[in-house]
Amino acid sequence: MPLRKRSTDRYTLEKHAFPSSLGDHSQPPAYTPDPPSIAHDSPPDITAAFSSLRLDSSPFPTPDQCIAHLKLLEAFHQLREDVALRDSLFGIRDSFVPEDASAEKRREVLRKVREKRWAVYVAKAVQRFEKWWKVCVCPQASKLKQSQMQTMMTRNPDKGAIMRVEADDLPPIDRVRAKSFAPDVILVWHAYQLNPRDFLEDCVRYGKLDFWRAGFPWARVNACIDNDTFEFKPSGKAIHTWESKTGYAWDSVNDSQDAILNCPMCRKPAKVPWTGLTRAIMWTDKGDGFADKYLNVVCRNCHNIICHDNLKLIKFLDDVEALMENDNPMPGTILDTQGIPEPPALPQRHETLFPNRLLKSSDSLRGLIRTRARLGPSPGSMDGIRTDIESVLGSRSAIRRANQSLSSTLKREERIAIRRMMSRYWENSSPFALDLIGAVIRQGSFIEKMHAIDWIHSPAARSTMERLITKYQRYIDIISAHPDHIAVPTLDVDLAWHTHQLSPPAYYGYTVSRTGKFVDHDDKIEEIKLSRAFEWTSKTYQKLYKELYSECTCWYCEAIRESHISGISRIFSSSKEQIESDLDNLHSASDQKLGPHISAHNAIKPETLTDRAQRERTFQQKLERDYRKACQRARKKGREPPGRDECVYGLGIEMFVPYYAPYMGDPCVTSGMYPANPA
Numbered sequence: 001m002p003l004r005k006r007s008t009d010r011y012t013l014e015k016h017a018f019p020s021s022l023g024d025h026s027q028p029p030a031y032t033p034d035p036p037s038i039a040h041d042s043p044p045d046i047t048a049a050f051s052s053l054r055l056d057s058s059p060f061p062t063p064d065q066c067i068a069h070l071k072l073l074e075a076f077h078q079l080r081e082d083v084a085l086r087d088s089l090f091g092i093r094d095s096f097v098p099e100d101a102s103a104e105k106r107r108e109v110l111r112k113v114r115e116k117r118w119a120v121y122v123a124k125a126v127q128r129f130e131k132w133w134k135v136c137v138c139p140q141a142s143k144l145k146q147s148q149m150q151t152m153m154t155r156n157p158d159k160g161a162i163m164r165v166e167a168d169d170l171p172p173i174d175r176v177r178a179k180s181f182a183p184d185v186i187l188v189w190h191a192y193q194l195n196p197r198d199f200l201e202d203c204v205r206y207g208k209l210d211f212w213r214a215g216f217p218w219a220r221v222n223a224c225i226d227n228d229t230f231e232f233k234p235s236g237k238a239i240h241t242w243e244s245k246t247g248y249a250w251d252s253v254n255d256s257q258d259a260i261l262n263c264p265m266c267r268k269p270a271k272v273p274w275t276g277l278t279r280a281i282m283w284t285d286k287g288d289g290f291a292d293k294y295l296n297v298v299c300r301n302c303h304n305i306i307c308h309d310n311l312k313l314i315k316f317l318d319d320v321e322a323l324m325e326n327d328n329p330m331p332g333t334i335l336d337t338q339g340i341p342e343p344p345a346l347p348q349r350h351e352t353l354f355p356n357r358l359l360k361s362s363d364s365l366r367g368l369i370r371t372r373a374r375l376g377p378s379p380g381s382m383d384g385i386r387t388d389i390e391s392v393l394g395s396r397s398a399i400r401r402a403n404q405s406l407s408s409t410l411k412r413e414e415r416i417a418i419r420r421m422m423s424r425y426w427e428n429s430s431p432f433a434l435d436l437i438g439a440v441i442r443q444g445s446f447i448e449k450m451h452a453i454d455w456i457h458s459p460a461a462r463s464t465m466e467r468l469i470t471k472y473q474r475y476i477d478i479i480s481a482h483p484d485h486i487a488v489p490t491l492d493v494d495l496a497w498h499t500h501q502l503s504p505p506a507y508y509g510y511t512v513s514r515t516g517k518f519v520d521h522d523d524k525i526e527e528i529k530l531s532r533a534f535e536w537t538s539k540t541y542q543k544l545y546k547e548l549y550s551e552c553t554c555w556y557c558e559a560i561r562e563s564h565i566s567g568i569s570r571i572f573s574s575s576k577e578q579i580e581s582d583l584d585n586l587h588s589a590s591d592q593k594l595g596p597h598i599s600a601h602n603a604i605k606p607e608t609l610t611d612r613a614q615r616e617r618t619f620q621q622k623l624e625r626d627y628r629k630a631c632q633r634a635r636k637k638g639r640e641p642p643g644r645d646e647c648v649y650g651l652g653i654e655m656f657v658p659y660y661a662p663y664m665g666d667p668c669v670t671s672g673m674y675p676a677n678p679a
Contacts (some may be wrong), residue, residue, distance in 0.1 A: 047227045050456065055219040059506045061472070061499040063465035068222045069499045070456040075230045076187055077451040080444065083121045084114035084651045089253070091278035092117050098280075107653055109283065112670060114651040116287075119441075119673045120274045122187075123291035124252050126436045127259060129188040131246045132171045138163060141207030144334075145327040146347060146356060153334075153343040157200065158505030163210040171242065184252050186221065191439040196501050197339045197520045198433035200508070204334050204341050216502035259290040264314035266302035273297070286672070291437075293672050308675050309381040311429035316385060317373040320359055320366065329356050331433055332421035337413055339518030348404050351413035355421045357402040358392065365392045382425050389418065427676030438678035441669060446498075448650065449491055465496075472496035478540055480515040486525070486533035487540075490550050497521070 050071050053064040087094045097109045144152065171185030193199050193216060203212035224232050239250045249255050258271040275289035276282060286294040297306045322328040336342045336352050344350035348357065359365060368388040372380040392398045396408035428435040450456075455464050475493045489497055500507045501521060511519040525533075541549035631641035650668035671677040 050222075050461075051227055053222060055222060057215070057503065057506070059510060061469055061496050061503075063462050063469065065218055065503075066465040066469065066495055066499050067456070067461055068218050069495065069502070070450060070461075071222065071225060071227075071230070072186075072190070073447050073450045074456050075225055075232070076190075076443075076447050078230055079187065080118055080447075081652065084118045086117065089117045090120045090257070090274060092120070092275070093280075096280045096283050111651055111653050111668060112283070112673065114653075115668055115670060115673055116275065116277055118651075119437075120291045121252070122437050122440050123259075123274065123675070124255065125184045125188050125440070126430070128246070128248050128252060128255075129171070129185045129192075129436065130430065130432075131248060132185055132242075135245050136171075137211045138206075138208040143322070143326070143328045144205050144207060146329050146353065147327055149329070149347065149353075150343050150345075153204065153341045155340055155342060156509075157204070157209055157341055158213065158509045160213060161210045163208075163214045188436055188440055190216070190502070191443050192432070192436055193502050193504065194443065194498055194521055195434055195439055196504060196507060197335055197518060199504065200339070200341070200518070201331070201334045201433050205329070205331065213505045215504055215506070218502075261290070261306075261311075263299040263302060263304065263306055264310045265304040266299060268299075268301045270297070270299050270301070270306060272306060291675065293675060295675065308429060312382050312425050313373055313380050313385070315429050315431075316382065316425050317369060320369060323356055323359060324366070329353065330359070330421050331424040333417055335518070337416055338516065339520060340512070351411055352417050354402065354411075354414035354417050358389075358398070358418075361402045362392055362398055365389065365398075382422070385425075386422060389422070393418070435676050435678075437674060438676055441674065441678035444669065446491070446494065450495065453491070464492075468492035469496045472500070474541065474545065476511065476514055476519070478537065478544070479519060482540070483515070483517075485536060485540075486529070487537045488530060488534040489537075 050067050053068055054062075055064055055068055058065065083089065092113055094110065094113060096113050097106050099106075101109070171189065200212060203209050224234065226233060234250070242248070242250055256271075257274065259274055260269055261272060262268065263270045272295070273289040274291045275287050276292055277287040277289070286292070288294050288296040293308075295306065295308045295311075298304070299306055319328075319330055323330055333353055333355050334341055342352070344353060347353055365388060369385060372384045372388070393410065399408045399410055400406065424433055427438070430436060455461050458464060471490075472493050475487060475489055475497070479487050498521075500510070508518055511517070538549040541547070635641060669679050671679050
């Protein structure tokens with residue numbers, strides 16, 4: 001659904017049902033019941049929904065937790081707007097927009113100028129989060145060793161000690177200007193937890209499971225955000241604790257204008273500008289700062305080039321050296337294919353640990369890696385490492401030696417372990433399992449859509465949350481019943497799903513018990529694959545519960561419904577009248593355009609173009625046929641057919657999007673603005 005701000009005085013949702021399994025077909029409440037009776041001379045209190053929340057820990061998301069989450073997302077929305085629209089922040093000026101250009105070109109450049117401010121801000125936030133992770137989160141913890149995995153790892157990481165997070169220990173939600181706030185490090189922490197397998201892997205690797213079990217401190221964060229202004233009000237002790245432990249200013253804007261990192265060659269600290277896009281002429285070129293795609297800086301100590309490629313390469317080399325010297329397993333070799341930290345019964349046979357055995361047993365491979373890491377005028381890259389590993393995997397003797405076995409056959413799980421290890425380095429030079437800059441940026445679309453729907457200001461917010469929690473439980477049941485399919489959530493389901501993931505031990509225990517695996521939240525799926533999966537999810541949900549899945553009336557959701565409504569109506573005649581009634585109610589609602597759309601913040605365009613054009617043409621042809629059917633149905637009912645041209649808003653700019661792409665991610669994300677493509 002396009003990003004459009006809704007009225008704050010609409011009433012949505014009443015009643016609730018809470019099915020326990022696929023067999024429970026009880027109907028959740030409708031999104032558009034009669035509003036509660038109120039006195040006309042007393043306007044509703046739009047803060048009532050979140051003024052007295054109970055945020056105790058729970059094994060399953062509660063309405064109050066979901067409301068607190070909406071409150072935090074609204075804070076994040078305001079943050080991006082405040083940062084992006086602050087002229088001259090980080091030396092990036094609105095005056096870079098060419099005055100003699102067309103209006104369309106001026107809007108395009110202004111959007112990129114504002115987006116770049118946000119890109120730099122997020123890059124700084126990730127570096128600050130990394131420091132907080134090291135010095136404030138279980139600072140005495142030590143990295144896991146392979147020799148400890150049999151005794152220290154467990155299938156039940158949700159059981160054990162919990163790190164207590166006090167309000168004064170929270171990372172900053174710092175101020176950008178007097179009447180605004182910037183959820184800075186908390187913004188990164190939030191996005192990190194929404195990649196649940198990566199977050200668990202890192203907490204296991206770094207010995208920080210106590211922190212993983214603590215979950216997001218809803219009560220403490222919520223208490224620090226003002227209900228009226230969404231301004232964060234930290235205590236003096238919190239500011240002092242942060243600044244004394246990390247060495248960073250509470251307000252990230254007051255930190256150094258340069259990134260500080262260790263040169264990958266001489267290993268001495270080096271100052272690197274955050275962005276090279278600080279002059280008008282540079283907007284026709286490629287930025288070469290740390291928060292830019294084409295980092296290219298010469299170290300003042302050793303005169304070698306510092307770029308993103310050699311930072312990734314050195315990260316890999318350092319991890320190999322830690323494996324050889326300290327027995328620390330490589331990233332991506334902790335969790336099995338189901339996302340479980342399974343203790344290895346026999347380390348020399350454990351498929352997940354195969355990359356470690358291969359690296360340890362192959363002197364020639366390690367020699368090749370060290371050679372590639374000898375940086376010079378022409379920096380190496382991870383592509384060369386991939387070539388070296390593929391070459392060794394082609395050797396039968398190397399596989400037998402790694403597995404201490406007579407068999408030279410590489411098992412499926414071992415191949416997956418190799419790919420998973422390599423994925424930790426492709427677009428990521430940080431110590432974490434994923435690029436956290438991209439993780440934050442990918443959440444932007446979801447945050448903006450939650451702001452547009454504006455459930456947070458609805459007097460019926462609680463019943464809205466009850467209903468979407470019901471849908472979320474059904475969604476997990478569909479995943480459990482169809483393990484070979486991808487189930488795609490709508491926005492309402494995604495809110496409950498995200499809220500659950502922010503309580504990692506509860507989410508782990510629930511999904512493992514219901515599905516047999518730790519359900520991951522894959523936030524990078526090819527858009528055509530995502531759209532086909534959404535069609536399947538919508539059809540499956542409607543078949544099981546005799547209800548509409550998506551309650552959005554954009555052209556795409558209408559076309560997806562049309563692709564299976566007619567067939568289901570013919571086969572299940574008893575549900576025909578109910579489905580038709582639901583459709584009529586949906587289209588008669590005054591806020592029909594604000595129904596929960598497909599949650600597509602994870603849609604990406606694949607890097608390869610192989611067969612993509614043909615697949616897109618085939619899918620678009622089918623979608624077009626279904627859209628024409630939806631238009632025919634609308635005319636038959638006397639309704640206006642759903643339109644496909646939309647205006648979307650972002651960073652204070654109106655953008656016209658012809659033939660609105662339903663699975664489009666954030667329209668304010670330009671891949672070239674970031675060190676790695678976040679989309």
